[in-house]
Amino acid sequence: LSDPGGKAVDRVDAWYAGRNLTKQTMQRYTADLPGTDPAAWVDGPVGGTPQNAAGWAWPSEPVAFALYFTDNITSTGPSPAPTPMEQALLALLNGAQDSVHAALYALDRASIRDALIAARGRGVEVQVVADDDAYAESQYYPHFRALEQAGIPLVLDNRSSLMHNKFLVVDGQAVWTGSTNMTDTCFTYNHNNSLVLTSTQVAYAYNLEFHEMFALGRFGRAKADNTPHQFGGEGAPLEVYFAPTDGVESQILEEVARADQTIAFATFFFTSQALADALIHEAGQGVAVRGLWDRLGAANASSQDERLCAAGIPVKVEDFGGKLHHKFMVIDPEGEDPTVITGSANWSASGTDQNDENLVILHDAAAAQRYYAEWEKMWNALGGHTLCWPTGVPSLFLPLVGASWASG
Missing domain, CATH: 3.30.870.10 (Endonuclease Chain A)
Incomplete structure (x- = not known):
């Protein structure tokens, strides 16, 4: 890149991003870093082209979603027994072919740890961002260290506020997110919800957020509001x-x-x-x-x-x-x-x-x-x-057929 006088002001000397498997272009993420810095580049949208990879003006695509809830009302404590929510996440991870980018606050669920390591073992790019305080806790540290020992790069936030996300982006096409930490307690004892959002555009937004933390080391207010927010076509049925x-x-x-x-x-x-x-x-x-x-x-x-x-x-x-x-x-x-x-x-x-x-x-x-x-x-x-309920039973609440108003 040269200025009007012909003086070189920026250059790129290698392919630092882009994926042939998912047809993602190499997209410039920030002009604050030189083009020779790998952190200046990110993978573009899945199926991207030189025409649409540089901005948000791609054709809108529908967003498919699946919802999962824990069923722990009668649980008496954490359990190693598999749960439907956990199995849904494992199916997503075990099907990963190209990349898994995970922002995890807490990790002690052995099945999730092992699925990430197995993905790395079959050649999938696995990268992790975690909270430094949670990483150091005795119940989580062995599991995070197991990832690192398997060759999975892990970046910590190293600040007093929390990296409190619980999301994973798989193959640039699907996002797992919600309230569920990757722990025995959250899957089998606490009450949580998780979503799988299948959309290359939603995945792209989450990957941009992940890139800020993992590649640039930016957390909290050091990040920017630089992702698209509305997805799914007319009426914006999904916002992130x-x-x-x-x-x-x-x-x-x-x-x-x-x-x-x-x-x-x-x-x-x-x-x-x-x-x-x-x-x-x-x-x-x-x-x-x-x-x-x-x-x-x-x-x-x-x-x-x-x-x-x-x-x-x-x-x-x-x-x-x-x-x-x-x-x-x-x-x-x-x-x-x-x-x-x-x-x-x-x-x-x-x-x-x-x-x-x-x-x-x-x-x-x-x-x-x-x-x-x-x-x-x-x-x-x-x-x-x-x-x-100090004022008595209201005359109207939810107009759902078969709704129950019992306080028990």
């Missing part, structure tokens, strides 16, 4: 945002403000006053709001459960064996814009403004009804002693 750069909390607040009928949420930690304000406002406008809280999260001095309860919003604080580790909200599952909000971020200053996290917003009736069914199953499994 990354914390702390992409305004995650403001995206949640925008969806809450659009509610017409109902909001149901399940949360681990919820200390955001702005989100509590928004829910109280919507309840005052006639939207029926209910919430499920983890008891550890509810015990936090800044937790908003008592404030919502005092405002007349029905809240239950769980007494399950494992943690209610979800971070999801269902809005208007039978309305005009049925919406699911989920991901890795707790609804707190750390979760939205400091940690490395990801947020998924699905505008889809089937997804919203499936998440609501999971929410209602947990609500109905909790006894009346877990309920804070």
Whole structure:
């Protein structure tokens, strides 16, 4: 690359990215680094061309998704027994042919560890980003070290805030994400949800985020809001945002403000006053709001459960064996814009403004009804002693056929 006077100002001397198997071009990621620096380049979209690889203007493609929930209401402790959610992830990893890029907060599930090592062994490019504090914990360290000893490169965030993601990008075509850490406890004792998003464009966005952390060593506010956010064609049925750069909390607040009928949420930690304000406002406008809280999260001095309860919003604080580790909200599952909000971020200053996290917003009736069914199953499994409901039973909540209003 030369300036108008013919002076060379940049150059590239090798193929630093691009994949023949998936037909991904080599795309310039940043002009802040010289073209001879491998970190200046990323793989373009799967099936990319020189015409569409340099920007977001590719033809829109539909996004296929699969939803998974743990089934741990009666669990008495962590177990090595395989679960349907785990088996779905293993099928994805065992089918990887080209690349697995994993951003993992915690890892002690032997099957996942071994699947990553096996992928590396059959020639798949496996790369991992992890949180430095979690990496050093005694229960996780042997498993992360096993990856490194198998030749898998691993980059730590080395900062006080968390690299709290739980996502994997496979072959530039599918993304696994959600609230589930790769641990015995999260698969078999805690309550979690995971999604597989099959879309080369969604995978590309997650790979850009991964590249910032793995190749450039940028975490937290050192990253940029530089990924596409809307996918799936007209109406943007899927949105993806990354914390702390992409305004995650403001995206949640925008969806809450659009509610017409109902909001149901399940949360681990919820200390955001702005989100509590928004829910109280919507309840005052006639939207029926209910919430499920983890008891550890509810015990936090800044937790908003008592404030919502005092405002007349029905809240239950769980007494399950494992943690209610979800971070999801269902809005208007039978309305005009049925919406699911989920991901890795707790609804707190750390979760939205400091940690490395990801947020998924699905505008889809089937997804919203499936998440609501999971929410209602947990609500109905909790006894009346877990309920804070100071103003009595509301006359209307969710207009779902066969919905149960029992507080038990």
